[in-house]
Amino acid sequence: MNKDVNIVIAGGGPVGLFLAGRLIQFGFHCTLLENKPKIDRHSKSLGIHPVSLELFNRAGIADQFIEQAINIRRGIAFWNRDKIGEISFARCPKPFNFVLALPQWQTETILENWVHSLRPGTIVRGAEVTNITQSDHSVSVTYHQHNSEKTMTADFLVGCDGKNSNARKLAGIPFNGKPYPDTYIMGDFTDNTRFGTDAAVYLHHDGLIESFPLPGNMRRWVAKTESLIEEPKAEMLRQIIEQRTGHSLTTSENVMMSGFGVQHYLADVFHSGRVLLSGDAAHVISPIGGQGMNLGWLDAEACAQIFVKAADRPSEISRLIKTYTTHQKKIAIHAAKRAEMNMWLGRKENSGFTVKMAAHLITKKPLSHLLARVFTMRGLGSWWI
Ligand SMILES: Cc1cc2nc3c(=O)[nH]c(=O)nc-3n(C[C@H](O)[C@H](O)[C@H](O)COP(=O)(O)OP(=O)(O)OC[C@H]3O[C@@H](n4cnc5c(N)ncnc54)[C@H](O)[C@@H]3O)c2cc1C
Numbered sequence: 001m002n003k004d005v006n007i008v009i010a011g012g013g014p015v016g017l018f019l020a021g022r023l024i025q026f027g028f029h030c031t032l033l034e035n036k037p038k039i040d041r042h043s044k045s046l047g048i049h050p051v052s053l054e055l056f057n058r059a060g061i062a063d064q065f066i067e068q069a070i071n072i073r074r075g076i077a078f079w080n081r082d083k084i085g086e087i088s089f090a091r092c093p094k095p096f097n098f099v100l101a102l103p104q105w106q107t108e109t110i111l112e113n114w115v116h117s118l119r120p121g122t123i124v125r126g127a128e129v130t131n132i133t134q135s136d137h138s139v140s141v142t143y144h145q146h147n148s149e150k151t152m153t154a155d156f157l158v159g160c161d162g163k164n165s166n167a168r169k170l171a172g173i174p175f176n177g178k179p180y181p182d183t184y185i186m187g188d189f190t191d192n193t194r195f196g197t198d199a200a201v202y203l204h205h206d207g208l209i210e211s212f213p214l215p216g217n218m219r220r221w222v223a224k225t226e227s228l229i230e231e232p233k234a235e236m237l238r239q240i241i242e243q244r245t246g247h248s249l250t251t252s253e254n255v256m257m258s259g260f261g262v263q264h265y266l267a268d269v270f271h272s273g274r275v276l277l278s279g280d281a282a283h284v285i286s287p288i289g290g291q292g293m294n295l296g297w298l299d300a301e302a303c304a305q306i307f308v309k310a311a312d313r314p315s316e317i318s319r320l321i322k323t324y325t326t327h328q329k330k331i332a333i334h335a336a337k338r339a340e341m342n343m344w345l346g347r348k349e350n351s352g353f354t355v356k357m358a359a360h361l362i363t364k365k366p367l368s369h370l371l372a373r374v375f376t377m378r379g380l381g382s383w384w385i
Contacts, residue, residue, distance in 0.1 A: 006031065006154035007307065008141050010129040011161030014045075014104065015279030015296035017111035017123075019160060021059060022304040024118040028311075031152065032115070033127040033143050035161075039112065043103035043188065043256055046212060046220060047290030049377040050089075050096035052297045057096075064110050069102035070213045075199040081246050092376055099199075099376060101212050101220075104293070132157060132170040132275060139274040158276045158303055160296070163265065165281035171272040177265030180286060182343050183225045185232040185240075185259045189252040191219040204244040210288075218255070222288075229259040262286040262343070264336050270299070270325040278303050283332035289342040291335045294377055299328050331380045338377075 007023055009016045012034030023030040048065060056062040075087040089097050115122050124145070131142035139157045143150055159167025168175060191213065193200075202209040207224030214220055223240045234254035242248050265284040270277045279296030306324045310317040 006152070008033065008139070008152055008154040008157045010141070010157060010159050010167045011035070011165070011279075011281070012108075012112070012123055012125070013160060013162060013279065013296075014107055014111060014293050015300050016158075016160030017108060017115055018055075018059075018297050019158060019278060019300035019304060020122055021061075021111065021115045021118055022301060023307065024115065024122065025059060026304055026308050028307060030122060031154075032123045033129050033141070033152075034123060034125050035128045037126045039105050039108045041105045042258070043105060043220075045104045045107075045287065045290060045293045046101045046214065047294070048100035048102060048107065049291070049294045050092060050099070051377045051380060052294045053096040053100070055297055055301050059114075061110065061114050062096075064114075065100055065102060065107070068106060068110065068215060069100035070197050070215055071098040072101055072197055072199050072213065073098045074197075075201060076195070078200065078202040078204075078245070080202070080204050080244075089376060092378065101199075101214055103214065106215070107293075129161065129166055132167060134171075134273045134275065156274050156276065156307070158278055159281045160277075160279050160300070161281050163263075163280040163284045165277065167275055168267060168277055168281050171275040171277075173272050173275075173277065174268045175265050176268065177263060177284065179261055179263045180343065182286070182288075183228040183259065183261045184222050184288075185225055185229050185237055185257070186220060186222040187232070187234055187237045187254050187258075188214060188218050188220050188256040189234075189249050189254050191217050192249065192252050193219060193247060195219075202245050206240075206244055208288075209241060209244050219252075221249070225259070228261050232257050232259045260287070262288065264340075266329070266332060266336070270328055271321045276303055276321065276324065278328075282328070283336070285332070285336040286339040286343050289339045291339060291377055295332060295335050295380070298331060298380065302328055334380055335377070 007028055007030040009020055009030060009032040012032050016032055020030055020032045053062050056065055073089055077085050127143045127145040129141060129143045133140045138153050138155060141152045141157055159165050161167050197213050200211040210222040212220045221237060221241055223237060234257055238249045263284050267277055267282045270282045278299035285292050302324055306320045310320050
């Protein structure tokens with residue numbers, strides 16, 4: 001493999017966009033095919049962890065994120081309505097001893113502008129990948145754009161096309177997992193709390209409430225529900241928050257509402273021949289704890305580093321790709337366990353004395369330092385260095 005060859009990326013969400021920028025920086029010629037004509041403004045993820053900021057720092061884009069996002073330096077834990085402790089990120093490794101909160105569309109906008117500034121024309125929008133065929137030396141990618149079918153040949157394809165990944169299905173990679181019983185509603189409201197840039201978590205006997213600051217004096221509220229509510233109304237979330245926390249959002253304007261269930265799925269392998277998978281295409285974990293997108297960026301960096309190594313040692317490409325699968329799969333399994341722990345703490349049936357004591361203990365030193373490390377995804381990643 002040499003650096004003049006093509007790598008096609010299927011999917012331009014946060015993971016595909018970051019991968020495209022890194023590949024260009026490493027001197028590869030790549031094309032990103034993205035189905036959507038423009039970035040979707042519906043806000044999903046918001047948490048950007050220090051492990052990702054370290055990657056962004058290497059890419060030279062960390063400052064843009066830090067400037068546009070809210071820097072969360074502390075989380076406050078409540079038991080029902082009583083404050084039971086705080087988790088500070090201050091003692092996490094500097095300089096990124098905080099978590100950023102930025103709506104996903106803003107994250108994607110920063111990444112898209114960055115890729116465009118590195119090499120205009122890399123991102124092809126309105127292009128849906130529909131077929132992939134592989135030979136020993138290349139991969140042929142068919143996509144639909146403007147009502148016509150086009151084909152592109154490359155050395156490798158990286159599927160960053162999300163949880164319903166067509167790349168994964170076309171490569172024949174099994175994706176196993178299950179939905180969890182947990183369901184939530186979330187909404188963004190103008191911020192009328194006194195939390196400032198702090199996050200707040202309420203472990204309540206009727207179910208978890210999470211509250212995160214957002215840029216523009218907004219705040220994201222997430223509430224655990226009994227069952228999936230597909231189209232929740234703002235009034236319903238206002239009532240739940242007031243009943244569980246005592247905080248009234250009556251005068252707060254609502255700009256976004258959604259309901260979601262959570263799942264855990266994992267690809268058997270993260271590659272098949274010349275097709276590799278990164279991000280949600282390879283693993284879906286519960287968003288409680290906010291790790292999914294960050295996990296995808298760790299995949300993307302590892303994937304780019306594998307291509308760099310393969311360019312120097314072409315005969316080792318198969319071994320390197322296998323290493324990618326082994327390490328990233330292990331990281332995804334770890335992250336999924338952390339997310340399961342977060343969900344377990346927030347379940348109604350777990351609102352008894354044991355969980356109260358556990359929550360109380362982990363917000364006290366030295367366990368709070370450990371929890372801060374776990375929450376900020378420390379210990380996951382960077383095996384490729
Ligand atoms: C409510 C909620 C809150 C979350 N909060 C957080 C959080 O705070 N922090 C965090 O780290 N994660 C969070 N997540 C998870 C996070 O949103 C995902 O892990 C992340 O979006 C995955 O990025 P991705 O690029 O792998 O996939 P996606 O974001 O799904 O992007 C895939 C892209 O591929 C495109 N595509 C699909 N099929 C094709 C095709 N055939 N051809 C071309 N393009 C295609 C799609 O249009 C899309 O743009 C949250 C998720 C949810 C649901």
